[in-house]
Amino acid sequence: MKSADVRSIVLRKHQNEDTPTKIFRDLSWTVLLRTLKRWMKMINNSGSFNLSTPPGPTRTIRTTSIITKVKQRMARKKRTSARKIAKELDISKRSVGRILHQDLAYFPYKMITEPAITDLQKQERAEFAY
Incomplete structure (x- = not known):
């Protein structure tokens, strides 16, 4: 579910006077209870909740x-x-x-170099195995 969809569901359920724990159970752990309580507080103060910036620090290197x-x-x-x-x-x-x-979904790959085996060595290995 997109976060806008979740927020509209939470707003609708809050207008139906559902408690944060009931909304939390209805959404089946999609949003944390602490986040729901914070959103409810924002709704009670201003009538809606608009998240102006995403949570967490801003990116400085991985831009x-x-x-x-x-x-x-x-x-x-x-x-x-x-x-x-x-x-x-x-x-x-x-x-x-x-x-x-x-x-970028690149993964490290190292070429494994193996020594070249001569036909004589292959034959000796086969004899040793028997």
Whole structure:
């Protein structure tokens, strides 16, 4: 459910004089009880509740501009490491890792080099196995 839908349901149920715990049970843990009580307080004070800003701190590093810069660097013909990208953009390696993993859905892949086995070695291994 979208948050606007949940808020309209909560507003309608509050106008029907349902308690926060009843609304909490009706929504089956979609919204925390503490959040519902805060919303009820906002409705009682102003008649409605408008969430002006999203909760939590604002992003300073993982902004859309930096995400696009990292994406452009990964789209180049010769790819670079996360460490080099972090050094170029002057941000931490961990932030670059988060951008690659969470925002761009890139995952680390390391090529495993194996020694070349000759036909003689394959034959000796088969004989040893028997």
